[in-house]
Amino acid sequence: MTIAYFSAEFGLDESLPIYSGGLGILAGDHVKAANDIGISLMGVGVLYRRGYFQQRIHHDGSQEALYPVMDPNRLPVKPVLNDWGDPLFVGVPVGNRTVFLKVWCAEVGKAKVYLMDSDIDRNSEADRRLTDRLYGGDQNTRICHEIILGIGGVRVLRALGVEPDVWHMNEGHVAFLTLERIREYSAQGIPFDTALEAVRANTVFTTHTPVPAGHDVFSFELLDRYLSDYYWQLGEERAKILGLGRIGEDQFNMTRLAIRTSSRVNGVSKLHAQVSKELFHQWTPQIPAQDIPVTAITNGIHTGTWAAPEMKELFTRFLSPDWESQVADPQIWNRIEDIPDQELWDAHIRAKQRMIERLGLPISQNELTIGFARRFATYKRAALLFADPERLDRIVNHPNYPVCIIYAGKAHPNDYPGQDLIRTIKQVSLMERFKNRIFLVENYDIKIASHLVQGVDVWLNTPLKPMEASGTSGMKAAVNGVLNCSVLDGWWSEAFNGRNGWGIEGAMSGSREERDQADREAVYRLLEEEISPLYYDWDDSGISPGWIAKVKESIRSLAPVYNTNRMVAEYRENFYQPLAERGRKLLANRMEAAARVAAYKRFIRRNWQHVEVQSVELSGPMVQAVIHLGPVWNKDVRVEAVGSNGYGGLWKQQLDYAYEIGRGIHLFQAVYGGTAEEWIRSNANVRVFPVSPEFADDFEMELVAWGRK
Structure with missing residues (x-):
């Protein structure tokens, strides 16, 4: 079984800076874990010659984005060669021209990541710049990137003679x-509808973005500009092709395309899956948010990459010599109790001292040190603690419990509010009372992240709930004996057990100012009353x-769960x-099953206009519904009867077929068991939707007929 894993970014190592943050680091860790547990997986992405950007922070706090050109010959990649021993190139249609891509390969054990590069002599100067920057440029550049990622990526695999068993899309950027x-x-010569079923059969889509603005949207005009010569090659009319990603009148959403062409969709934490259901519900309002087919596979980290050398040595001695191969086994991590307290603390202090030296921080290894490092998006609220300088002063300069706070992170060059956060942090760090108490480390990358998650004492995370999809930096901190203090969002909402760190409930109602105030007060209180006194006890x-x-409870409870070995498994x-x-089944016998599913869906769509819930009646213990199906078969x-359970979920009861009342009109019924008052109180109704044992999920067709109220 071979998996093709497409991602806009891969954070494999600091020596290959083709990532911007969590999405890329997760992709890199995914590849490493697949290699560790023996899954045949190949990554597909882009070799950005100028990467994301390197950050310089000036004295006034302004961020400067630097884009030094990278020489692939000095990177840990090798050119991919064709059968004749020459560099491999593929051509990709971009508008009315072809852009040629050179293919490079980064090896991660037996796993390979193929990276496309347009900076070659065969292209025009403008096209050579297309793969310069990750997330750079305007909408025109962005759609070109995504054409290269999706269409070009498939052509790379074909040029290599690869036929993946499963195609995994890591975010909607790659959905083309x-x-x-x-x-x-x-x-x-295969019809469009049959081809669509064949593609959907073995495609997985992982969404990482809990806010609408994070999903790529292009105008139809832009798609026409770059794909008009491509539509006819798909064997279908433009309108139907654009309909796969249509939102509104003339907008094409890449996440919508990914969902419509996948058999499985997942969020990256349990809470994120719920948020995604609500987000995607806007596109199919006839389906309750609770029934939107999004499952959860919570992210993890590649423990071997992120654990400090000092901690690895302890794990080898006290857990097992081959603990890395058993990282998802809770029994292994229960042995954390066997590590003497003094040895565990000494290992942490050594990692902390190394961080202090490498980052050039004028602090003592004995001082309580808090880390806050991540992309400086406004919802992450990096400046949350600065609203009350007097109280912050009392916390960080406490005579008995001094505290240092280290900030690090980048803001996208076009994210001006994010850059304002950096400016604010820098200015606060320069205030006399906060000198050597609050620090801002520039040019956040994998290396700096490693030092921080291995060396601080507490990892602080204050997103505006529920806008954190998962968050993996806290997982990296946890395996290093660093305690999390976080809003109960993303992964921490399911990981916090009351004993393995600190949880901030996270205000979900009120104005932004009121929510900030409530969460800020919670952090202040924890620092003053619990965290600092406990650390200095x-x-x-x-x-x-x-x-x-x-610390031991944190490692014991979190390390065996929040790792990529468990995640990829x-x-x-x-x-x-x-x-x-499923893919093998639908493609067998010249796509017989795919053609059958496509024909069935065409029939259902053509006749769904006739489907109507004509009446619903409660009669004694029975609920009865008269359904007009027209040409649609009752099987x-x-x-179903559906109502609210009063706890944010639904109760459902399937109605069984009774008999045909008249031509195309049928009676369905079931024992309800409740009262008419309970039916009304739960806002119950009856719905009808098409099903098939060959569907990937119940609401694959996105068709539902509800009873009138």
């Missing part, structure tokens, strides 16, 4: 790959037994293996 796969089938040996107990069991089998639909 599904159009290219449809085009391939169309070129073989030293015994005669210079350690805090209570702090070490919390879940993808394998829940997605990769089932969809590889091709499911009829």
Whole structure:
């Protein structure tokens, strides 16, 4: 089984800076874990010659974005060669021209990541710049990037003779790959609808973005400009092709395209899956948000990459010599209790001292040090603690419990509010009372992130709930004995157990100012009343037994769960293996099953206009519904009574087929068991939707008929 894993960015190592943050680091860790557990996976992305950007922070706090050109010959990549031993090139249609891409390969053990590069002599000067910058340029550049990623990525694999069993889209940036796969089938004479079913059968989509603004949207005019000569190759009319991603009148959403062309969709934490259901509900309002088919596979980290050398040595001695191969086994991590408190604390102090030296920080290793490092998007609220300088002063300059706070992160060059956050942090750090108490480290990257997650004492995270999809930096901190203090958002909402760190509930109502105030007060209180006193509750040996107990519980409870070995194993069991089998089934016998599913859907869509819930009646213990199905067979639909359970979920009861009342009119019924008052109180109704054992999920067709109220 071979997996093709497409991503706009890959954070494999600091020596290959083709990532901007969490999405790329997650992709890099995904590839590493697949290699570790023996999954045949190949990554597909872009070799950005100027990367994301390097950051310089000036004295006034202004951020300067620098884009030094990278020489691929000095990067840990090799050119991919064709059968004749020459560099491999692929051509990609961009508007009315072809852009040629050179293919490079980064090796991660047995796993390979193929990277496309347009900076070659065969292209015009403008086209050579297309793959310069990650997330750079305007909408024109962005759509070109995504054409290269999706269409170009498929063509790279074909040039290599690869036929993946499963295609995994890591965010919607790469979703054009599904159009290219449809085009391939169309070129073989396969009808569009059949090709779409074949593509959907073995495609997985992982969404990472919990806010509408984070999903790429292009105008139809822009798609026409770059893909008009491509539409006809898909064997279908323009309107139907654009309909795969249509939102509104003339907007094309890449996430919508990804959902419509995938068999499985997942969020990256349990809470994020719920948020995604609400977000995607806007596109299918006839389906309750609770029924939107989005599951959750919570992110993890590649523990071997992020654990400090000092911690690895302890794990090898006290857990198991081969603990890295058993990183998802809770029994291994239960042995954390066998590590003497003093040895665990000494290892942490050594990592902390190394961080202090490498980052050039004028602080003592004995001072409570808090880390806040991530992309400086406004919802992450990096400046949350600065609203009350007097109280912050009392916390960081406490005579008995001094605190240092280290900030690091980049703001996108076009994100001016994010850059204002950097300016604010810098200016606060220069105030006399905050000198050597608050620091801003520039040019945040994998290397600096490693020092911070290994060396600080507390990892602070204050997103505006529920806008943090997952968040993996806190996982990296946890495996290093660093305690999390975080809003209960993303991964922390399911990971916090009351003993392994600190949780901030996160205000969900009120104005932004009121929510900021509530969360700020919670952090202040925790620092003043719990975190600082516990850290400095030293015994005669210079350690805090209570702090070490919390550290051990953090490692024991978090390390075996929030790692990419567990995460990728879940993808394998829940997605990769089932969809590889589904793909084989739908493609067998010259796509007989795919053609059958496509024909069935065409029939249902053509006749769904006739489907109507004519009446719903409660009669004694029974609920009865008269349904007009017209030409649709009664066994091709499911009829359900649905109502609110009062806890944010739904109760559902399937109605069984009774008999045909008249031509195309049928009675469905079930024992309800409740009262008419309960039916009304739960806002219950009856719905009908098409089903098939060959569907990937119940609402695959996005068709539902509800009873009138």
